[in-house]
Amino acid sequence: MTTALDSPANGGAPPPLPEPDAPFIRVEDRNGASHTLEAVEGWRLMEIIRDHGLGMENTCGGALACAECHVILDAAAAKRVPPPREDELEKLDELPMLYENSRLSCQIIWSDEMSGLSLKLAQET
Numbered sequence: 001m002t003t004a005l006d007s008p009a010n011g012g013a014p015p016p017l018p019e020p021d022a023p024f025i026r027v028e029d030r031n032g033a034s035h036t037l038e039a040v041e042g043w044r045l046m047e048i049i050r051d052h053g054l055g056m057e058n059t060c061g062g063a064l065a066c067a068e069c070h071v072i073l074d075a076a077a078a079k080r081v082p083p084p085r086e087d088e089l090e091k092l093d094e095l096p097m098l099y100e101n102s103r104l105s106c107q108i109i110w111s112d113e114m115s116g117l118s119l120k121l122a123q124e125t
């Protein structure tokens with residue numbers, strides 16, 4: 001049986017992710033699966049990811065105590081969000097593994113100008 005994924009038209013590649021009209025974030029979960037999440041103005045990035053059930057269920061609520069919300073922004077995304085404050089940098093320094101664009105997503109307040117931001121959930125928290 002032939003499926004759309006087997007179609008020579010797309011070379012067997014998975015179909016592209018939908019581009020919703022609403023502001024969105026692209027998130028790669030800890031299993032490598034990509035998700036497009038609708039974002040809500042004024043919410044913390046962590047809250048948006050948590051409420052979509054992508055593995056941030058046991059967070060400290062943004063108190064900089066757990067680092068469960070550790071994400072890695074892609075290079076373009078890192079330029080589109082405000083830089084980390086000193087207290088976020090101090091918490092990041094406690095993590096076993098840091099990446100060039102590691103951030104704690106509870107410290108990033110979503111604004112619709114960030115639509116299209118791409119990130120992945122860090123394995124290490």
Ligand code: FES
Nearest residue numbers: 060062064067106
């Ligand atoms: S939610 Fe705990 S440090 Fe971000």
